[in-house]
């Protein structure tokens with residue numbers, strides 16, 4: 224059975240930071256829906272052009288488009304053991320679709336860590352976020368600064384600030400999270416899979432807590 228871990232949490236909770244480390248430790252693929260959209264945006268594919276309209280507003284890209292994109296991604300060979308899903312699902316319809324996809328792939332969601340961070344911390348996290356152009360590694364100007372300003376420690380590529388990390392868009396994204404994604408907390412609690420992690424602690428401590436929570440499942 225392939226193992227899938229769904230990371231939940233509001234924008235800025237630390238999903239991307241943790242997903243990369245976790246996937247490496249568990250030898251799973253890291254699938255970030257946001258990174259895939261941004262890659263399509265960069266190369267100006269039809270999917271990228273469509274997604275941009277929603278991303279710029281801080282809204283979710285429609286379910287049908289997002290689901291089809293993830294379904295295609297899960298076919299790739301690096302998912303043979305499973306994956307850490309970062310940013311997908313984000314609506315109950317996406318969670319239902321994931322369940323169907325995994326039936327076909329002989330996979331299952333084994334754990335759903337919810338990285339909990341209060342809203343007031345999120346704006347500060349996102350306004351200081353610097354993302355790497357090549358692989359989406361993330362840094363923070365204060366909490367987790369790169370060794371050299373503007374350069375990714377891990378692959379040497381340029382660091383940039385995402386357009387949708389400006390305060391107005393962040394506010395909208397946090398609102399959208401509350402309306403459309405927060406219902407998944409209940410969804411996965413009912414499935415017996417949700418584990419809450421305190422996301423306000425140091426990055427390494429969150430990583431430790433996550434691994435511990437997942438091993439229990």
Ligand code: ADP
Pocket residue numbers: 233234235238239256257258260277278279281282283284285289309310311312313317387396
């Ligand atoms: P964050 O760092 O806030 O978690 P992401 O990089 O995951 O942000 O997502 C950036 C944007 O990409 C979202 O605001 C949304 O527009 C779009 N997006 C990402 N994942 C999804 C998804 N599963 N469903 C719909 N839209 C998505």
Ligand code: ADP
Pocket residue numbers: 232233234235236237238239240241348349351352353361362363364366367422423424425426429
């Ligand atoms: P998400 O993918 O959930 O939107 P990120 O992993 O991109 O979140 O993290 C958002 C910002 O917060 C980044 O600048 C990152 O360096 C920083 N960050 C992540 N985890 C922590 C933490 N535990 N403490 C302080 N800052 C953090």
